[in-house]
Amino acid sequence: MVKQILQRGLVLLAALSISSLAWADRLTMKVERDLIEQGDIISLWVEADFQTLGNTLEYQQLDENFQVLSRQRSNFYEFVNGVSNAKTRWHLRILPKKTGKLIIPAVKLGDVSSQPLIIEVKQSNKANGDSSQTAFMRAEVESTEGYVQQQFLYRLRLYYRGKMLPGTGNMRPPIFNDSLSDTLQDEQTYSTVIDGKNYTVHEWVYALFPQSSGELTIAPSTISGVLSFNGHQKVVETESNPITLTVKPAQDLGQAYSKTQPWLPASSMLLEHQWQTLPNEIKVGDSLSRVITLQAYGLKASQLPEIDATDGNGYKVYNQPPQTAEEKLDSGIVSRVQVTQNFVPTTTGKMRIPAYQLRWFNTATQQFETLHIEAQVFDIKAAPGQVSYQPIEPTSTTSKITDSTKSDDKSDWLIWPLVTTFFAIAWLVTLIMWWLARGQKAQVIAADEEQESALQAKALTQNQWCQAEDKVFYQQLRQHLLEKLQIKQLSDLQALDAGDLQQQIQQFENALYAPETTHDNSKNAELKKQICERLNKLKTVKDPKKTWTKNTELQQLYPKP
Structure with a gap:
């Protein structure tokens, strides 16, 4: 009886031991396939058939031979014979770093470890021709030779078969050393067929402008991404071919280049001008607006010249800020600059605006060409109420005296003794009068200046043009300054x-004639007031006959008191 009880206990203990082994925690690992090609991405699944209780999966040892691209974790429950079991599964996407037989090392979760796996990675099958590759890049330029600051078009294309996965396909853009550059086309996508195989093409187009002469090498661009091809995912990394440009220095015709006449290598240039609403009769103070438009094919707007007119004989010029624009086409950059020039006649008569010309280099014909705007002449009339002043011609007194002297040569020997005696007497009389008038001189001069200031102030207060409208005021102001x-x-x-008066008048001119300036009546009225007040403090120019004893070199001939 005791022996039977002992046997049954041993059987029960063995059964419990087997049951314990059957229910031990397990961590399993598997891959989708164990023979892959270099660049292929494979999936690695790790499964725990027990509660993880917050433990973290340890897979750092994978970093030696593999790159972990992504990791996902999911928890689920299963019921077997009425018994529920909690499980956790990890999905890792890994990329082999080398070829050959590689060991996927065991991973750990707490105290539980998996078994290692072995996979084989073979080299990708790439032939010498591009059409046999899954993905490749090409770079090209229309011409490998040109001039400094000339436009070069650089095209970069990526060809691949299959489908590029979203979020991949990162391209390192080309680097154009010592060049201005602009993107004309940013990743246009289309399809093509090469050797009977369908390819998807991504194309980029750039315009570059070398800033120095010599050889310019454009380094290869690279792109990396993940392709889905023939049911498998594949990492691709490819680069374009390098390109070397020969950049020649600017052509020289013996004339120095400047901001108004820069070096302009372009495929085409156009120059137009137009006068806006010219009046039938042009008067002093009118504003004549000329709009000049320059358009260039193959240049950036920053390369275009400054087109400014300067003040001339009988007119002033107000140049508005230039308006520039650029248009990006697949064939290159088209740039434009538009300048508005306002000519204001200041005197009557013929106003001649000189010609304008611009020299540029035609990259298509390899020849210099010149754009022209012909000179123009306008007949300027006096403004209503304006007095036209004619230039004073020099008198011929000297000539008459000379002729008279020639005719009287015979009587010179009689006249000169009498003249000498007369001047001697006059000098004595003058000396006596100077001594008598010396004490009254300062009082007389002060009285003259005070009387002159009073007359001037009276005259200015009577000038009603200070209160007139702006254009009339400006015309009368110029007349007052001249007269x-x-x-x-x-x-x-x-x-x-x-x-200060000069600055005030220039501010008023800008407010009156520069169209880009907002017309502010209150500001103009304040400027007119300031100008009139400042004019009132200026002394009019005296007749030279009245100032013969002031500030002249003749004073040193007289003794100082």
């Missing part, structure tokens, strides 16, 4: 120590 102060150019005010 009262003998000022023909505003720069002449510097001689009267009136630089």
